[in-house]
Amino acid sequence: MTTASTSRIDRQLSSSPRSQAERAALMADPGFGRVHTDHMVAIRWTVDQGWHDARLTAYQPLQLDPAAMVLHYGQAIFEGLKAYRQPDGGVAVFRPEENAARFNRSAHRLAMPELPHELFLAAVDELVAADHAWVPTAEGQSLYLRPFMIATEAQVGMRPAFEYLFLLIAFPVTPFFPGEVKPVTVWLSDEYVRAAVGGTGEAKCAGNYAGSLLAQRQAAEQGCDQVVWLDAVERRWVEEMGGMNLFFVLDGGKRLLTPALTGTLLPGVVRDSLLTLAPSLGLTVEQGRISKDDWRKGCEDGSIGEVFACGTAAVIAPVGHAKSATGNWSVGDGSAGPVTMRLRAALLDLQYGRAADPYGWLRPVQPAS
Numbered sequence: 001m002t003t004a005s006t007s008r009i010d011r012q013l014s015s016s017p018r019s020q021a022e023r024a025a026l027m028a029d030p031g032f033g034r035v036h037t038d039h040m041v042a043i044r045w046t047v048d049q050g051w052h053d054a055r056l057t058a059y060q061p062l063q064l065d066p067a068a069m070v071l072h073y074g075q076a077i078f079e080g081l082k083a084y085r086q087p088d089g090g091v092a093v094f095r096p097e098e099n100a101a102r103f104n105r106s107a108h109r110l111a112m113p114e115l116p117h118e119l120f121l122a123a124v125d126e127l128v129a130a131d132h133a134w135v136p137t138a139e140g141q142s143l144y145l146r147p148f149m150i151a152t153e154a155q156v157g158m159r160p161a162f163e164y165l166f167l168l169i170a171f172p173v174t175p176f177f178p179g180e181v182k183p184v185t186v187w188l189s190d191e192y193v194r195a196a197v198g199g200t201g202e203a204k205c206a207g208n209y210a211g212s213l214l215a216q217r218q219a220a221e222q223g224c225d226q227v228v229w230l231d232a233v234e235r236r237w238v239e240e241m242g243g244m245n246l247f248f249v250l251d252g253g254k255r256l257l258t259p260a261l262t263g264t265l266l267p268g269v270v271r272d273s274l275l276t277l278a279p280s281l282g283l284t285v286e287q288g289r290i291s292k293d294d295w296r297k298g299c300e301d302g303s304i305g306e307v308f309a310c311g312t313a314a315v316i317a318p319v320g321h322a323k324s325a326t327g328n329w330s331v332g333d334g335s336a337g338p339v340t341m342r343l344r345a346a347l348l349d350l351q352y353g354r355a356a357d358p359y360g361w362l363r364p365v366q367p368a369s
């Protein structure tokens with residue numbers, strides 16, 4: 001469904017951007033997703049015109065008809081990626097091409113139009129250039145970019161919409177789990193499932209996240225920070241943690257195992273980055289299967305020393321304890337393990353430009369002139 005288009009984005013800068021002092025106050029403690037920057041990018045798609053009317057404008061509310069199809073049938077997809085302040089004061093975005101590709105796979109799964117890669121990248125470049133000063137310099141902070149697409153056609157007949165809106169907004173953020181790297185406790189849900197083969201599990205669509213909230217609430221009621229999803233058929237194979245991918249550290253810290261992409265897991269960009277980076281740290285990597293019983297047994301006999309989750313928002317979050325309807329266990333001594341912390345440091349060093357980038361993962365963006 002990709003249509004020919006121009007990647008020219010009309011720049012209409014805000015007439016009332018926040019002052020430097022206002023920005024500094026907001027960025028002192030931005031949290032996650034609360035503080036938006038001054039601008040956004042909007043691009044329209046219609047069945048007749050394809051992608052058109054691409055513009056950078058002041059951040060502003062949307063006007064949406066109550067019959068807009070996204071409000072009824074949930075055609076909504078999104079991405080998450082980050083821009084990092086570099087040691088020379090510049091800014092670089094981490095692997096936006098991967099997000100552009102996944103965005104289109106999600107679009108395809110939800111019968112939505114694909115956005116040409118160059119237009120996705122132009123939107124990222126344009127917003128980061130305009131809001132360059134919003135990329136934090138404080139340790140551990142970054143600018144979180146949230147591209148998304150919704151069905152805007154106003155009619156409630158049930159079919160793929162004929163009109164869509166792509167939007168890109170940005171938030172300076174502290175990591176999803178702020179503070180020192182504190183291990184999380186997880187609840188293995190055998191009541192609810194996230195995805196089944198043939199469903200939308202590998203798409204980054206809003207509905208997957210809506211469907212996870214009740215299980216997440218149940219996890220909280222069990223005293224846990226996050227829910228762990230098991231496969232939909234046997235309720236046995238470990239898939240993901242909340243909106244993040246999981247890794248297991250085996251063989252005395254020499255081997256990494258992550259659940260294979262079976263069609264029900266989100267193919268995480270951080271997941272892929274760690275699989276690529278880990279061999280340079282002397283680790284072997286494997287994509288395979290691990291059952292909830294193997295997880296528990298491995299922790300009890302010491303063959304699993306560490307477990308962690310990863311994602312753009314969270315970076316890397318160690319898992320310290322697991323709870324389930326059939327029993328509870330700890331991972332190692334429940335603290336963040338050395339392999340987890342080494343991988344985390346290696347990834348962050350690359351993202352913040354403190355280490356070389358042999359993979360060409362950083363896309364530098366200059367401020368708007």
Ligand code: COI
Nearest residue numbers: 079080243311312313314
């Ligand atoms: C991300 O890690 O960027 C995500 O999209 C997960 C979301 C729940 C914040």
